[in-house]
Amino acid sequence: xxxxxxxxxxxxxxxxxxxxxxxxxxxxxxxxxxxxxxxxxxxxxxxxxxxxxxxxxxxxxxxxxxxxxxxxxxxxxxxxxxxxxxxxxxxxxxxxxxxxxxxxxxxxxxxxxxxxxxxxxxxxxxxxxxxxxxxxxxxxxxxxxxxxxxxxxxxxxxxxxxxxxxxxxxxxxxxxxxxxxxxxxxxxxxxxxxxxxxxxxxxxxxxxxxxxxxxxxxxxxxxxxxxxxxxxxxxxx
Amino acid sequence: xxxxxxxxxxxxxxxxxxxxxxxxxxxxxxxxxxxxxxxxxxxxxxxxxxxxxxxxxxxxxxxxxxxxxxxxxxxxxxxxxxxxxxxxxxxxxxxxxxxxxxxxxxxxxxxxxxxxxxxxxxxxxxxxxxxxxxxxxxxxxxxxxxxxxxxxxxxxxxxxxxxxxxxxxxxxxxxxxxxxxxxxxxxxxxxxxxxxxxxxxxxxxxxxxxxxxxxxxxxxxxxxxxxxxxxxxxxxxxxxxxxxxxxxxxxxxxxxxxxxxxxxxxxxxxxxxxxxxxxxxxxxxxxxxxxxx
Numbered sequence: 001x002x003x004x005x006x007x008x009x010x011x012x013x014x015x016x017x018x019x020x021x022x023x024x025x026x027x028x029x030x031x032x033x034x035x036x037x038x039x040x041x042x043x044x045x046x047x048x049x050x051x052x053x054x055x056x057x058x059x060x061x062x063x064x065x066x067x068x069x070x071x072x073x074x075x076x077x078x079x080x081x082x083x084x085x086x087x088x089x090x091x092x093x094x095x096x097x098x099x100x101x102x103x104x105x106x107x108x109x110x111x112x113x114x115x116x117x118x119x120x121x122x123x124x125x126x127x128x129x130x131x132x133x134x135x136x137x138x139x140x141x142x143x144x145x146x147x148x149x150x151x152x153x154x155x156x157x158x159x160x161x162x163x164x165x166x167x168x169x170x171x172x173x174x175x176x177x178x179x180x181x182x183x184x185x186x187x188x189x190x191x192x193x194x195x196x197x198x199x200x201x202x203x204x205x206x207x208x209x210x211x212x213x214x215x216x217x218x219x220x221x222x223x224x225x226x227x228x229x230x231x232x233x234x235x236x237x
Numbered sequence: 238x239x240x241x242x243x244x245x246x247x248x249x250x251x252x253x254x255x256x257x258x259x260x261x262x263x264x265x266x267x268x269x270x271x272x273x274x275x276x277x278x279x280x281x282x283x284x285x286x287x288x289x290x291x292x293x294x295x296x297x298x299x300x301x302x303x304x305x306x307x308x309x310x311x312x313x314x315x316x317x318x319x320x321x322x323x324x325x326x327x328x329x330x331x332x333x334x335x336x337x338x339x340x341x342x343x344x345x346x347x348x349x350x351x352x353x354x355x356x357x358x359x360x361x362x363x364x365x366x367x368x369x370x371x372x373x374x375x376x377x378x379x380x381x382x383x384x385x386x387x388x389x390x391x392x393x394x395x396x397x398x399x400x401x402x403x404x405x406x407x408x409x410x411x412x413x414x415x416x417x418x419x420x421x422x423x424x425x426x427x428x429x430x431x432x433x434x435x436x437x438x439x440x441x442x443x444x445x446x447x448x449x450x451x452x453x454x455x456x457x458x459x460x461x462x463x464x465x466x467x468x469x470x471x472x473x474x475x476x477x478x479x480x481x482x483x484x485x486x487x488x489x490x491x492x493x494x495x496x497x498x499x500x501x502x503x504x505x506x507x508x509x510x511x512x513x514x515x516x517x518x519x520x521x522x523x524x525x526x527x528x529x530x
Contacts (some may be wrong), residue, residue, distance in 0.1 A: 050422065070428075071422060071426055071427045074425035079423070080423050086417055086419065086423070087417075088421075091409070091413065091416065095409055095412075099426075100424055102406065102410065102426055151424070151425060
């Protein structure tokens, strides 16, 4: 579904991604893991079009995307639940969700999708008139996910969905991500909480210093000595 | 000094204050969406006034009717200015962007100012219609028809804008871009197009204010800076991105200035600036703005 081929991205003189290549098959959950500043968020921003690679190629469903602007990519079926949620704090919960369905495709089935989102997160329905900025952290994350779903994405990208959430809430959010995947949405996830990400994902890539250093089945990763030591905080046994 | 004089000047202050509000709303819209300060906003208002003056002198079109063509002309001018001058700034870093927009704005205001002197001479102009002198009295207070209608029109335009921003999809896209442009782009909103329309709308609002100014008051080539200043004060008073608030703040500024004329005479402009500084110092988010953080 998504193929990234040797992309290089830099911020001015500072190169953030070096020859990153990976791919995601339809229906998969793939996790990108790695330390802070490794280039995970940069990778997601490049997929959405917020950043442009100076070299390399990105293909979505076989179509080259490098010349396609951000807003068209949403229409094609790529949606991002951004780091720190990126809500419109002064606008109501309902308005945030409506904006999620801004594209023609989203608008066509807005009411139907809205019902699905409310089913997934009933609390959002109760809070629909409230300004998004007044919600609790967990509710804000639910709203960000709901908003991401409103465009009817084929590929949903998550940037640190457990950021700032209690372990219990993180667990709930992860269960929902699993449910979304069951409804035929492909998922790419980046996460600090490596164990949680690996337990949910089918496959994973490890990004360090802007390069992919390891890839594989996430179950194998959980037992990988390097991963255990560097990310799971447990000595290999 | 009797109370009637005070209330009468309060009333005149409210009439002109509605126009301050209308001018400020346009400036605030542009700043909100693009994080650019267009200091040539007052010159756009002047152009709106001259467009109305033209339509009236050449074609005898009623100035209140010419609100529509004047708005249309300014919309096109706004689109042109955005495409030609402001849109290349959009990709810059926020701080560099606002500085460059100031440079462009100051340059533009000089160009428009001198162009207006060339085209229409430095004379003060005013559109004097047959009904200029009409009016009615209530409780011993004078309500001149043209000023009263000016305020009414300004109010209608503001309400229409408010409805547009809160009820339509495109209006919501404008507000979303103001709050977080990256997220807005991720919703599928075309930021370039939204910015262009917002800039053109800002120019349109300035043009409409100019039209109303040309009827009840006077227009001249040097009026731009004065109106930009008023609009800026009102935007700071109201807090950014608050349409209704900007209107109320405009009326407030007009009223305060007008009443203070009675006490401090020509220094009434200073009163506005003092309030401006006080609000900046004590309530930087504006009188009606949400507190920051």
